[in-house]
Amino acid sequence: MTERDIDDLPRNTANYTALTPLWFLERAATVYPNRKSLIHGSVEYTWQQTYNRCRQLASALNKRSVTFGSTGSLGVTGKFAPCDQEVTVSSRGNNLRQKCKVAVIAPNAPALYEGHFGIPMAGAVLNAVNVRLNAQTIAFLLGHCSAAVVMVDQEYFTLAEEALKVWENNSKGKFKAPLLIVIADKNCDPIPVQYALEKGAIEYEKFLETGDPGFSWKPPEDEWQTIDLGYTSGTTASPKGVVLHHRGAYLMAISNAVIWSMQEAAVYLWTLPLFHCNGWCFIWTLAAICGTNICLRQVTAKAVYSAIVHLGVTHFSAAPVHSRRFSSSICSCLHTYGRSETYGPSTLCTWKPEWDLLPPDVQARLHARQGVRYVGLEHLDVVSTKDMKPVPADGKTVGEIVFRVKHPDGYIEIKDRSKDIIIPGGENISSVEVENILYLHPAILEVSVVARPDEQWDESPYAFVTLKPDVKKTDQQKLAEDIINFSRSKLPKYWVPKSVVFGPLPKTATGKIQKHLLRTKAKEMRPVKKSRL
């Protein structure tokens, strides 16, 4: 102890292993080989089967040279262009290889779940694509990540086909056709599968058969290696690439289990899309707790209630839509918030037992706050935009761009996304606060407030409103005036929307209102004329 300090001990295989969620799957297959891992309609798998299928997928990909980025020496067949970026050697002598990217375009179904393990087990990187994107955007993503393989559910095959055409057209001769795998669903019409096979795709189950279920996969040597390349949902702008490493996926998966009190053998219903931030990493959490995944091809209220009643669902996630009809006798509700860049949820509005005694409206206000940081997160604060120093925790001071108000109890609350703030003559208006007031109006089901050009104020609030089904929609002019008068009684004068328009609101695949589309729409409108008042 005197010659060498204890901090100086060398790392070795006995005291250091790269963190990766892939081990969770191997463990689940060892501990609960016969427990149900995934139920998808009439298709059911055990953890042993899921592990075997993931190893088959990894093995089959490796046989097609889809791995850390070899030059295709392992037997490429047919039209397939393997990942063939250069293998480089760093100055420290380590191989710095480019990993192949495997894009998956699929709803919540076994293949996408398996891809989260099998693709990184092959040494490749998963890119789970939002199925609600259009062909142009998908083409951008596939080209951006140079996808070596595209796995696509039969329902989305023509969409993928179109995206590949766009990609090829945009690539200026550099396009290399990826390996196309079509995922058939026996509960669906077989015609699209037949069409895909004719177009040269290989069927997913056939592809798995080319792999070895006992495949000896290699965990990452460095936990910093990439497991997934995702893209932001595009709520505020066009998608941005987000790189997740094995370490982060492991930590987030295990934090989920702690924060959500998910005990071993929990049954998780996939109402959240698996492609959305890798299902907030719950995909890997389920393997860590040896639980059961319930996948629904179509997330309908009927299917959700049926799964809750018949399959013993213990947990599910949902995006907030401003409908306040929770049946507290069925479930307790946790409010969580996060971003793709933070592996999904990163704050939780932890409910305190003493709040149970408060009046419902106070409870709702407390619960609407984004709350405190996740157990796996080390830093969360609200800072002043001027000096980046923390703002006082007074529940009033508005601070840094994303996390907006810090309450005296340390809970934060989002007042607005920076892009959604409306700036009439330099005075900021929180569009979220205007919306919160409008939601109190009895006729409003959903509302989104954005900036519209204004002759006098440069920008002024403009409300897009969806009315409740039972509201008479005959006299919309009168309804709009009523809503404006209603907000006048509750908001500062310059916060009151200058105009209201009715109709359905555009939403992302995860149910979030796409404010940037409304903002663009409003921007193109003629400016509001100078007020006579």
Add this chain to the structure above:
Amino acid sequence: MTERDIDDLPRNTANYTALTPLWFLERAATVYPNRKSLIHGSVEYTWQQTYNRCRQLASALNKRSVTFGSTGSLGVTGKFAPCDQEVTVSSRGNNLRQKCKVAVIAPNAPALYEGHFGIPMAGAVLNAVNVRLNAQTIAFLLGHCSAAVVMVDQEYFTLAEEALKVWENNSKGKFKAPLLIVIADKNCDPIPVQYALEKGAIEYEKFLETGDPGFSWKPPEDEWQTIDLGYTSGTTASPKGVVLHHRGAYLMAISNAVIWSMQEAAVYLWTLPLFHCNGWCFIWTLAAICGTNICLRQVTAKAVYSAIVHLGVTHFSAAPVHSRRFSSSICSCLHTYGRSETYGPSTLCTWKPEWDLLPPDVQARLHARQGVRYVGLEHLDVVSTKDMKPVPADGKTVGEIVFRVKHPDGYIEIKDRSKDIIIPGGENISSVEVENILYLHPAILEVSVVARPDEQWDESPYAFVTLKPDVKKTDQQKLAEDIINFSRSKLPKYWVPKSVVFGPLPKTATGKIQKHLLRTKAKEMRPVKKSRL
């Protein structure tokens, strides 16, 4: 994406933070400032208070130059010898500093809990000492780690004083008196505290007062840094040093929460000593789940039952003693196994629901297995001692030294520690298997079987037995014969103990039988004479 690979993204403060369990405390104080963190008799603290006290401790230590290992420039007073090892600079230009070690000799009480946060917050390393060790062994530990500070509970002050004398005598003039802090307990006799103060010690609460409760502590720059230096319990030999890093403590703490299904706000009763492998890292787990610690100065059955009834205890740990009177209506029981070198528990005999229907003796056999690996552990296997390759999972093949038999379902079972194996003429005898048979004898409460020299067989089994309280102990010779005959009916001939001796068994502070002491005792006996049979 084509110029630079996605694996190549640089680490920065936005995407990388060193893992450390210290953040759990800051989070608990933010989320639940008023929730009880620790209850110790009439002393109760909230998470805000615990956080403040830990910061005070860190600040007070830093003021005494107890940190990463400065040379005492920060104002050393009185008799105190700060940590003054050389500051060296590595070839890579990083400071490689020797951290100060702070030894704590205390039962389960607030100061030891606080030490697990406050000492690493000061940049120093905790050494939690087993209070049941004798002065010679404690002297060895203090000297081995060059303790700069010794915090000692009033009950153990004279023990510490004696240990310091031994350390000084053994140090050949190199001894530097550590800073002595005496931890007073207001529920105990004040005389030992008075004595300690006269001997130059400072009282713990007075020491805290010299620190700043708002102290701005620094998390470790590298998660590989040492948080704790422990010593093995000495079940098989003299204590061995075990170095824990922040990363491992973090991962183990969070794995505990998942594996033990410890929901937020769980109430954990400290029957396990805090000094034992840092309470298997549950110390940090409790902060992660914002739970409540219940400390007992004396762990008595009465105190345990009282805490369960009155304080809402949800979890506690216990070392196995072969008493089988579990009241299944009070709690469910998890069998876990681990070593100091693995941060505490590393296997768990995960109970499968289908086992509920099996007969009790089969359940007991299944439950007695050490089981499958922890969720935070990546590797566990049983290997052949010949080629270090995994043994078949047939429930019979005995393999590598520590983990002994792997069942077909992947559960492992310890047959014996390598040091406890008895080798009569080259044929191994598992002392544990002999003990398991002897435990079936109606008169036996506890038994330990070790090797005794044998003229004919080199070694033969020898049984140390504690009888049940209600057994007539008058004719011990007859009882011994009866036990030997009993085992003859159930064991291979050469496995049958040649002799039986009665009396209490020596145990470690954690309730484990100290077989090495019995082994030494048996070794010194005269060899068993050649049998006439």
